[in-house]
Amino acid sequence: MGAAVNGADRPLEYRVLATSKTSTMDKELNEAAGDGYRFAKAMGGKTANGGQEVVITMVKDPAASRSGFRYKLLATSKTSTMQKEMQSMADEGYEYVDQTVFQTAFGGREVVVIMEADPSRKELRSTYRLLATTKTSTMQKELQEAGSQGYVLLGLTVGKTEIGGDEIVAVLRNN
Secondary structure: OOOOEOOOOOEOEEEEEEEOOHHHHHHHHHHHHHOOOEEEEEEEEEOOOOOEEEEEEEEEOOOOOOOOOEEEEEEEOOHHHHHHHHHHHHHOOEEEEEEEEEEOOOOOEEEEEEEEEOOOOOOOOOEEEEEEEOOHHHHHHHHHHHHHOOOEEEEEEEEEOOOOOEEEEEEEEEO
């Protein structure tokens, strides 16, 4: 019983990545993918290492034969920039897998989005929309409108914007 197992009753291998630099994390994500690992979960916050870090867990399933995943980590305090970057990555075959908030060295709290390219994925091209507001009532209205247009909510975080306020940031996708 001891070890966690997948449906095929084989042990899984995990790799934990942690860094204070988003550019370093992008490189480490892709190195782990090259070793057969796939993205599992992400979190930004203060760790025992004494600072703010992005922590990502990767998993390798020995029973799975798929490999060749590629990753792109996007980080910005401007939601309009993030939406453009996400759409550009989607146009190259990447899809959203997770988001978190990362405390930068300059005191900002950037929204971080992880995008994944799966070599077995068919020619799916998603359209992404980011909503950002300081008021939950406004978010309700914007989500309702986006939902009526077929957008599905993927993730929700609270991040500090470049104007200094806390914003609710929602990531949505329409296929």
